Amino acid sequence: MKKLQVKQLETDVLIIGGGTAGCYAALTIRENAKAGVIIAEKANIKRSGCLAAGVNAINAYIVKGQTPDDYVDYAAKDADQIVRGDLLLTMSQGLNRVTKKLEDLGLVILKDDNGDYVARGNRNIKINGENIKPILADAVNGLDQVQVLNQVNVIDYIVQDNQILGAFALGVEDECFYIIKAKAVICATGGAAGLYKPNNPGFSRHKMWYPPFNTGAGYAMGIRAGAEMTTFEMRFIALRCKDTIAPTGTIAQGVGAKQVNSKGTVYETKYGITTSERVYGTVKENQEGRGPCYLRTEGITAVQDEELKKAYLNMAPSQTLKWLESGKNPSQQNVEIEGTEPYIVGGHTASGYWVDTKRETTIKGLFAAGDVAGGCPQKYVTGALVEGEIAAKAAVDFIANQAVSDRAWDEAAHTKAKKNQVESILNHENPIFSTAELEEAMQKVMDTYAGGIGNNYQFNEKQLELADEKIDQILTLSEGLSAADMHELLFVYELKERLIICKSVIAHLRARKETRWHSFAENLDYPEKSAAWLKYVNSKQIDGKLTMIYRDLVKRGETFEHRN
Amino acid sequence: MSIAINQKTCVGCKKCLSVCPGTLIKLNQEGKAFIKYPKDCWGCSSCIKECQAKAIDFYLGADIGGRGSRMQVEMKADQVIWKITETDGTIHVIEINPKASNQY
Known part of the structure; x- marks a missing residue:
């Protein structure tokens, strides 16, 4: 009989997942309270989560002339109204604050002669995001009373009477079974990849958009524990460079490349330009015999070629490698595009935990931030940071108001x-x-x-x-x-x-x-x-059975808080 | 797999083991790193950034159009130097200033 050694730990706040949201939650707790923190991370916070290879831009920022309300309107329109107005607004209001903090920590952001950030469109700013995760990790590793458990994978919550008491985890390298007791828990595990057959199902099966190591542990643990979940039907499909599954936004926005079919016709105007419509248009053009589809880069300048190669090395080096070894720069050959397999990811669409404005889930003392939290799409990196911040402050408040006797468990x-x-x-x-x-x-x-x-x-x-x-x-x-x-x-x-x-x-x-x-x-x-479906589809596992719950929309100006 | 570890060059420092977001790299009995789950590699390039012995090559799988070129990177404080070697020996070097933002 193989037996595992047991390790017992106790802390004030357990953060599950040391990615974008989790790291920022730890930083926020240390700035606001003396509470002890454990981060349980399945890999190593230096390069774990979505930011391992880097990121192309800050895609959620309130640029000059725009307001947080504008961002809410944009995200609501993109998701055709199935969003939480209260969550989007509280997220949008923090975007610029966390961006400044990232810059203070060492992130390079492009500025103009006046010292203002250079905008890329209405919501984006330009950065060098290659080292964004090491920057966050260094900041966290330098904190007092924050214990980072790398290569420790949480497998289940400890919940009693609908209150979180901690989590069980597996130490993959030290071969231990962990019992981590905590007064509050922040789930920041990310979304789920690997549910569907991927673009390249053979040797390169993990050459995908979302981290293949984000298996949706946070969702699954929540579902098992009876937490209410929202909008899992709003799957996310990314439009990407074919084969390398590298981002398309840098080409589309950077050099103004349009989506064209094999006849050279720009087709985006025919289908619309929301995130899902861009994917749908590409699918339809292929279905109707006008594929493959491309981003029209032919004819861009030599300088643009070089800048694109550098930009991709800073976030998706496969694409630069592909250009170099094919012997054809983007100026000489349009970039073929395709949709990825569907993912469940609350940072882009609205799937995840049903939370209140403090990012508390329906399980007492359990908070959710980043891709695992629902109702608040278009978060990107900065939105995940804001949610880490909100959840961290709320977790600290929760602990302060909690009587010790409430936490007894068998x-x-x-x-x-x-x-x-x-x-x-x-x-x-x-x-x-x-x-x-x-x-x-x-x-x-x-x-x-x-x-x-x-x-x-x-x-x-x-x-x-x-x-x-x-x-x-x-x-x-x-x-x-x-x-x-x-x-x-x-x-x-x-x-x-x-x-x-x-x-x-x-x-x-x-x-x-x-x-x-x-x-x-x-x-x-x-x-x-149908207007009859202007509502949330939620679900909750009750006595082992998934039960659907339908809720009215929480529009801009309204808020939703849990009742008890 | 999108990385190949050269057993002769590897010094067994374990930096790649520690940083891999999938913890896919392990040490063999000779104390050299090897990728235990080749098909599970995401291609994030974190390991080649860690490897000071330059023992790890990054490449594209044949199923996604790879032609066998090998990529490495040297991380310096003021310079990131990417080097791509094609199968015929042609070498491309791209130097990036980490203090400079993407233009796009």
Whole structure:
């Protein structure tokens, strides 16, 4: 029998995930309180999360002449109104503050002769984002009373009577089972990649837009613990450079390249320019025989060629490598584009925890920030930082108002059950299926029946019903998985997390009986949008069953707070 | 896989192991780094930035059009030097000032 060594830790605030939002939450707590902090990070905060390779620009900033309300309007329009006005506004109001803080920490931001940031369009500013994550990590590593646990992966919350008490985690390198008790928890795990069959399913299967290591652990733990979740049907599909899956915005906005089809016709005006419409237009042009589609870069200058190569080295070096080894600069060859597989990611669309303006979830003492928090799309990096800040301040307030006796729990029983579950996976023998095989099965089901790339992102009710049935079968099979070591154990947990999220995505896609966003949620049985669906589709697991909840929109000027 | 680790050049410093966002790199019995889960690499280039022994090459998989060129990078305080070597030996060097913003 393989047994794991147990490590017990206790802190005031546990931050799960040391990415963009998590690191900023730690910085904020230290600036505002004496509370102790543990960051549990599955990799290493120096290069973990979305910012590992760098980032191309600050995409959420209130530039001169714009207001936070303008940003709210923009995001609401892009998501066709299925957003939380209160969350968007509180986020938008902090964007410039956190940007200044990032600059103070060492981020290079382009300025004009007057010392003002140089805008790229209405909401963006230009930076050198290659080292943005090391900058944040250095700041966090320099803090007192902030313990960073690198390569420690949280697998489940400890919740009793709907109050968070801490979390269980696996130390992949030190081979330990962690019990981390905390007075408040901030979930900042990011969104979910790897639910659907990816663009390049073979050797380069992880050459994807979103970090493949963001498996949606935060969503899955919340769903299991009975937290209310919102808008999982608003999937995110990125429009990207073909093969390298590198960003397109830098080319489109940087050198003004338009989307064109193989005939050279600019097609974006035909379909619209919201995020989902840009993807949809590209899909339709291909479906109707006018593919492939491109960003029209032919004819840009030699200087622009060189600047693009440098810009991509600072955030997606694969693209520069591709230009160099193909022997053709972007000025000589248009850049082919494609949509990615769908992701669930609350920093771009609105999927995630149903939170109040303090970013508290429906579980007491559990806060959510960044891609894992719902209702507030178009966050990008700076929005995630603001949410880290808001959640951190709220967690500190929560602790101050909490009586110690409220936190009693049956530690022995909780811990024993979880540890047994973990060790049983290490001790299963002779399984028929491997984790990799079940992951492939899951991605194929989602691709075929729940609107993946292979089905042009479209689905109908019958397909969704089949998807649900088949994911259930894979969930049952996943109970028999085994792991020979800690890393394989992590793979088993990641797959189970993804399967739980697949169930929620399918349930949400089935619930919204309209097509509000092409490609993101395109239901062929209900191809039109309807004013009757100007509402949130939420869900909550009650007695093991996912139950749908429909809520009225919280518009600009209104706020939503939890009742107790 | 989009990285290749040269076992002869690797000094076993473990910096790449520690920084990989997927913790995909491990040490073998000779104390040299190797990528244990090649298909799980994201291609983020964090490891090549850490490797002072220049033992790690970054490349594009053939399934995404890769032609076998190898990329490395040297991180200095005032200069980031990217070097791409094509299969015929042609070398491209791009120097970036980390204090300069992207123009786009």
